[in-house]
Amino acid sequence: MKTSFELNAEFRDDQGKGASRRLRHLGKIPAILYGGHREPRALALDHTRTMLVLENEKVFSTILLIKVGDATQAAILKDMQRHPYKNQIRHIDFQRVEDNETIRLTIPLHFTGEAIAPGVKVQGGVVSHLRSDIEVSCLPKDLPEFIEVDVSGLSLNQTLKLSELKLPQGVELPELNKGRDPVVVSVHALKAQVEETPVAEAAAAAPAAAAAAPAAAAKAEPAKKEGGKK
Secondary structure (H helix, E strand, C coil): CCCCEEEEEEECCCCCHHHHHHHHHCCEEEEEEEECCEEEEEEEEEHHHHHHHHCCHHHHHCCEEEEECCEEEEEEEEEEEECCCCCCEEEEEEEECCCCCCEEEEEEEEEECCCCCHHHHCCCCEEEECCCEEEEEECHHHCCCCEEEECCCCCCCCEEEHHHCCCCCCCECHHHHHCCCCEEEEEECCHHHHHHHHHHHHHHHHHHHHHHHHHHHHHHHHHHHHHHHC
């Protein structure tokens, strides 16, 4: 099991809105640690130190080490409530991590090969990222830092779906079990190019139509004369 970050915490006995409000006034964050077939434990973390750790986005997609005194517990950050307009964390939920139990966590996607994709390099298209992260399910030892998405083989108007991603050993995607298979990335033409094509076709057709008009009029003229003789 790999852990990248350590958070110092302390147990707290007082709970409820009033207790949480008092903690925040003292510069601390109310938190809860649950899971692992044990009773939930209420925690308090130093707000300033925790904010410094949370500046690294990897905190949200890796296993953390919660330290209370001499005891430590591996955990993942499952939920975090922020103040609507202040730079303040209101509450954090941590889930205990056990070596032999599957965890579910959202991790980032890293896209590679965009510059050499035929749809970009040869056909002048652009790459659109429709997903930036995905939820994975695996044992803690198999948790990847990210999932790599290789788009080097995509041509214009081609896509990669969730089911087409190459996953590390032991990693699954829970979303696929729900019958959904969304597009993760696509290569498409620029909007300006799409709009210019009908205009160009209309412009090319205009001279031909103008040239055909006199010929059509000439054919119609004898018919009028013959009709006059009758």
